[in-house]
Amino acid sequence: MSAIDRLAEDFARLPGIGRKTAIRLVFHLMKRPKEEALRLSGSIREVADTIRPCERCGNFAESDLCEICSNPGRDTSLLCVVEEAYDVGAIERTGQFRGVFHVLGGRLSPLDGVGPEELSIPRLLDRVGSDAISEVIVATNASVEGEATAVYLENTIRPLGVKVTRLARGIPVGSDLEYVDGTTIAEALAGRREM
Amino acid sequence: MRLSGLQLRHFRNLGDQELRIPAEGVAVIGRNAQGKSNLLEAIYYLETFRSFRRVPDEQLIAFGEDSFRLVACLVGCSGDVSGGQGDEIEVAAAYQRAGKRKKVSVEGVEPERLGDAVGRLSAVIFSPLDVGVVSDGPGLRRRFVDIVLSLNVPGYLDALQRFRHTLAQRNASLRKESPPDVVRAWDGVLVESGSRVMLERLSWAERWAEAFTRYYQTVSGEEAAHLSYDPAFAIDRADLGRVEELYRQALDESARREARVHATVVGPHRDDLRISLAEEDEHRDLREFGSGGQRRTAALALRLVEAATIRAARGFEPLLLLDDTFAELDEGRSERVLALIEQEEPGQVILTAPKESDVKVRRDALPRWTIDAGCIQA
Ligand SMILES: Nc1ncnc2c1ncn2[C@@H]1O[C@H](COP(=O)(O)OP(=O)(O)OP(=O)(O)O)[C@@H](O)[C@H]1O
Ligand SMILES: [Mg+2]
Ligand SMILES: [Zn+2]
Numbered sequence: 001m002s003a004i005d006r007l008a009e010d011f012a013r014l015p016g017i018g019r020k021t022a023i024r025l026v027f028h029l030m031k032r033p034k035e036e037a038l039r040l041s042g043s044i045r046e047v048a049d050t051i052r053p054c055e056r057c058g059n060f061a062e063s064d065l066c067e068i069c070s071n072p073g074r075d076t077s078l079l080c081v082v083e084e085a086y087d088v089g090a091i092e093r094t095g096q097f098r099g100v101f102h103v104l105g106g107r108l109s110p111l112d113g114v115g116p117e118e119l120s121i122p123r124l125l126d127r128v129g130s131d132a133i134s135e136v137i138v139a140t141n142a143s144v145e146g147e148a149t150a151v152y153l154e155n156t157i158r159p160l161g162v163k164v165t166r167l168a169r170g171i172p173v174g175s176d177l178e179y180v181d182g183t184t185i186a187e188a189l190a191g192r193r194e195m
Numbered sequence: 196m197r198l199s200g201l202q203l204r205h206f207r208n209l210g211d212q213e214l215r216i217p218a219e220g221v222a223v224i225g226r227n228a229q230g231k232s233n234l235l236e237a238i239y240y241l242e243t244f245r246s247f248r249r250v251p252d253e254q255l256i257a258f259g260e261d262s263f264r265l266v267a268c269l270v271g272c273s274g275d276v277s278g279g280q281g282d283e284i285e286v287a288a289a290y291q292r293a294g295k296r297k298k299v300s301v302e303g304v305e306p307e308r309l310g311d312a313v314g315r316l317s318a319v320i321f322s323p324l325d326v327g328v329v330s331d332g333p334g335l336r337r338r339f340v341d342i343v344l345s346l347n348v349p350g351y352l353d354a355l356q357r358f359r360h361t362l363a364q365r366n367a368s369l370r371k372e373s374p375p376d377v378v379r380a381w382d383g384v385l386v387e388s389g390s391r392v393m394l395e396r397l398s399w400a401e402r403w404a405e406a407f408t409r410y411y412q413t414v415s416g417e418e419a420a421h422l423s424y425d426p427a428f429a430i431d432r433a434d435l436g437r438v439e440e441l442y443r444q445a446l447d448e449s450a451r452r453e454a455r456v457h458a459t460v461v462g463p464h465r466d467d468l469r470i471s472l473a474e475e476d477e478h479r480d481l482r483e484f485g486s487g488g489q490r491r492t493a494a495l496a497l498r499l500v501e502a503a504t505i506r507a508a509r510g511f512e513p514l515l516l517l518d519d520t521f522a523e524l525d526e527g528r529s530e531r532v533l534a535l536i537e538q539e540e541p542g543q544v545i546l547t548a549p550k551e552s553d554v555k556v557r558r559d560a561l562p563r564w565t566i567d568a569g570c571i572q573a
Contacts, residue, residue: 108364108377108380109364110364110365110367110368110370110371110373110377111363111364111367115368115371115373115377116377144357144360144361144364144381144384145364147383147384148361148364148380148381148383148384149380151379151380151381151382151383152376152377152380155376155379155380156376181353182349182350182353182354183350183353183354183357186350
């Protein structure tokens, strides 16, 4: 296999990239100055060498602990559970959350062979049992799987005497009511608050 | 709503044709195996993007070709059948064998989800296959109600899809013999979506039971038949909160059986529509005790209820597609069903028949077309 084919194949293994796009990317890189390709390969190498899962929460980290876990200013009694490490970024960008995280590494999906043991749930229960945690906020996605994962966590954690909450769901900001699906509107209605 | 134009390309044996459809409809006459049912199949495809004959899309592509394409021009989708110019919309569908690609568009724009284009064309098809809905297992009856409600009740399709997805996950969990707390994690969404589905089915059956009996009896001229919803567990009050409560209870009670058979045994996937003959307070299941003609009569009554549902939900007359439908009824019944259609269904009618003398609906008002080896001629 030629070097070109090898690179195209590597690109095609990435999510959202098909064969045709992979080949386009390779040819694009070869047309550009060599430094650009080297910088890209350098960035990939750096991420691969330095980034690993945080030992405590599973977030992306450059050392044993991620920036959030090693920040003494964070409120460690407030634990937010998310499906994937990139969800941490989404919540961090709001600037509204001062607690710490736990990354599950997926969601329950028996059809894909994913049960509680395939996720970082045993580790989560350890943390809830040993650290001084007053509230667990479940921030899984609003999909059927995210919902089932949240229910499972709630039923497993609540007996440990820790408060469990779920992110509220509703109409996305900036969207017109007429374009929002019925399930979302029904949920927003059920979760309405007094003004 | 009516169909004003239809373009066909490589759909079954229909070749490459463009048809202008008269406002009142048309009677298409042709010998057996010339493509009459294929034409109605093409029209109905533009409603649900599936064949009413329940065959895979590949089979619809003309022999030797690798794709088909259909375009319908519709008038009066907003309920105004007279339809000004601005009211016309175009619905198109194409299917390609390579890559199994289906492409659907409304006014040239591909919708985000296929479901958003479903039901723009609004037709009710009466076909000899319908008798299966009455005489076969409950699966076909659930399919019938699901299609009618998906097309006419906002939110139904959404709830149904969520239910099916959750059911598949929960059953996978049961198959793996997961601990009960893992299985029960799916119950919340299962109950919420499943109860919605059951409640809509129940309300629909209750709302139209009387009309069904009336349609049936008008056609039969004698015996009466009844339509009712037969849920997997008894529902005593048509209220969402109550159905959810009962569904939870039913799940609790079936836990042991579920563990034994490794599947969810209660819910809308186990419901049925019951169609029965009523004779002096005694209800006999038509599926078991009905004659061929009685089953056909019940199938017709179901289609008439479907048309009435569309009229009530969407405020316009659906297009009626009659595929050589009444051939198998005795004289009295076929005359009465025709009278009923004349009287209740003032919308556009496209009917097919093997010979001129079989054209009985609007005998004088419908233009005649012929079809020969797929070629349609006005
Ligand atoms: N994919 C296909 N490509 C080409 N021709 C096809 C295809 N599928 C079916 N046909 C042809 O279509 C014809 C049957 O058409 P259709 O079922 O519409 O007949 P019909 O006019 O309704 O007949 P009947 O009166 O017996 O119901 C057959 O000749 C069959 O070979
Ligand atoms: Mg036919
Ligand atoms: Zn961390």
